[in-house]
Amino acid sequence: MPATWCARIRGKVIEEGRNVALLLGAANRHPRRFERPNEFDITRHDSGKHLSFGTGPHVCLGKQIAKLEVKWFFAALFDRFPAISLAGDPIWNSNLEFRSLKFLPLTVG
Ligand code: HEM
Structure with missing residues (x-):
């Protein structure tokens, strides 16, 4: 058909x-x-x-709150651990749609 x-x-x-x-x-x-x-x-x-966060009529409704959460997460993290840095290679999950970390080795100084 x-x-x-x-x-x-x-x-x-x-x-x-x-x-x-x-x-x-x-x-x-x-x-x-x-x-x-x-x-x-x-x-x-x-x-x-x-x-x-997508775009157009179906743009993420939580975009503003998600951006605030991330902002304050990193502000608190760097405030608590000012010397934080990478301690090795990150390992990524293999999800094709959403890139995300499986393992992130860090040293907090
Ligand atoms: C880093 C966090 C987030 C990311 C990366 C994200 C990403 C996305 C993406 C890509 C879409 C699809 C847009 C489309 O269909 O074109 C979406 C839709 C949506 N998101 Fe989020 N999102 C996040 C957090 C949140 C939070 C915290 C909430 C609620 C408090 C939320 C509520 C929604 C809703 C209700 C939709 C559907 C909108 C619609 O279809 O009209 N999201 N989001």
């Missing part, structure tokens, strides 16, 4: 009923969007242009 509806993304036809997986992590590291995309640089002028 022919598809009754489809969308086209960059020339690729997506037929009705097909699943599409959007990889936000990949979008955040796209070289056409960010210079040196694999380099952590909190001072980059467009650092707020990431897609980690």
